[in-house]
Amino acid sequence: MSLPADTTRFVLVRPSHAGNVGAAARAIKVMGFADLVLVAPRFANVQQHDDAIAMASGATDVLAAARVVDTLPEALDGITWACATAMTPRDFGPPTQAPREHLPALAPQGHRVAFVFGRERTGLDNADVYRCHACLSIPANPAYGSLNLSQAVQLLAYEWRQALGGWPVVAAAPAVRTAPRADAAAVQGALAHWQAVLERIGFLDPAAPTKLMPRLNQLLNRAQLSADEVHILRGIARAVDDAAALPRTPAGSRKQG
C-alpha cells in the first residue's frame, strides 16, 4: 500500500450511517491519511457494510483497517493533541477556533494529532469535547451550517494536509503557456499589421480614428500572447488582406487560383 506514513488519526464517535463511514475513509485517504477509528458505531461491523464499501470507493483499504473501540479514551490512545469538531460552542472546554487559525500553528509541534467527530445529528457530547485540547469549528452559513459528517472530515483532512505542507498541484503544461511570451514589440507589430488590414478592408477610417486600436492593444496585453500566437494573429491578418485583395465573383465566393 502506498499510503504516506502519517500519524494523524481520525475518530468518528457513534456514526449512524454506514455510507458516511465509507465516505470518511475516502476523504482521509485522498488527503494521505489512513488511521480511522470508530467509537461505538451503530453498525458494529460497519467496515463490511455495503453502503460503507460503496462510498469508500478506492479507499476500501482504509475502511477495512478501521478499528472499532467502545469509548473515546480508547480511541485517543497514543494521541497527544485531540481536536474536537463542533458547530456549537460549549460553555467550558477548549477554546473554539477555525481550522485555518489553529492548524498552521499546530503542524510544526510534532504532536500525534487526532480529529474527533461526533454523531451525524447531535455532534459530540460535552464530555467528549472536554477531553480534547482544541475545538475546531468550520466557518459556515449562519442560517444553515450543518455539514454532512463526511464533508466535515474532508474539510479537516484537507486543511490539515495543507497545514502539513500540502502536495503540489500537478500543473497542466499547456503549450500556450509554456511557449515563450511575445515581447511588446511583437505585439505592437501584430497590432500595426491588423490596423493596416482593418483600414484596407474599410473597417477603420484613418481620417477618423476611434478607440478601437487602443482597446485591441489592451485586450492583447491582457491575453499575454505567446510568440506563436502573434504569428497566428499575423497569419490571419495576412489571410484577410489576401482575401480583400481578390476580386469577387458575382456569387461572392473567392476566385480560385
Place this chain on the structure above:
Amino acid sequence: MSLPADTTRFVLVRPSHAGNVGAAARAIKVMGFADLVLVAPRFANVQQHDDAIAMASGATDVLAAARVVDTLPEALDGITWACATAMTPRDFGPPTQAPREHLPALAPQGHRVAFVFGRERTGLDNADVYRCHACLSIPANPAYGSLNLSQAVQLLAYEWRQALGGWPVVAAAPAVRTAPRADAAAVQGALAHWQAVLERIGFLDPAAPTKLMPRLNQLLNRAQLSADEVHILRGIARAVDDAAALPRTPAGSRKQG
C-alpha cells in the same frame, strides 16, 4: 429563505448519482451559496430523487431550485469567470492552479463566477475545460487523489467562501479562558504553597531538592492559569495539608470532626 445573496454558481456536468446531487446542494448551502445548475444529469428529474433529497438534508430548497440544462454553454449564461475542476492536467486549456492560489486573487474582481464539475468517473471533457477561464485542482494524495464529487464541491465552496471573506467562527466563551489570567506572582505563590505541602507530606525532601518544582512551574506556565484556577490549586493544597495534619484511624480513613 434566508440564503445570503450571492451570484456564485455551481455547475455539475452529467452527474450520475442522485445522492451526489443532493450532497452538492447541501455542500453549497452550508457555505452560503444557492445557485446549482445541472447539465444533462443521468436522472432528468434528479431534484425529486429519493437519494438526492435524503443527502440534501436541510438544503432541499437549493436542490429543488436547481436548474437542468442540456449543455455547459447554457449553464454558463451570465457567468464571466468559469473555473473548471480537474484532477488531471490537460495539454491545452487554462493553467491549472490550486484553489488557494487562484481564489483569493479572483475574489475582489467582481466576476460572476461558476465552478464547473465533471462526471464522477471521468471528470470534465477537454472541450468543457477549454471553455473555462481557469482550471482548479485540489491538491490530493498522489497515490489516490480521487475525491467524491460532492466532497470536491464542498472543498471549492469552502475555499471560495473563505476567499470572499468567510464567516466568523462562533467562539466558545469558556469561563476559564475569559477569566483574568493569574499573574506570575500568583502562580509562584501557589507553587510555594504546594512545595510546602509536598514537603510536609514527605513527597519532597528539602535536604535533597529535585527538579520537581521547576517542572511543576513549567507545567503551570504552559497552562496559563486564571486567577480562579490559582485559588483552586491553593484550595487543594490547603485540603491536602489539612488531611495530612489529621491523625488516621487504624482503617486508614479520615477521622470525622
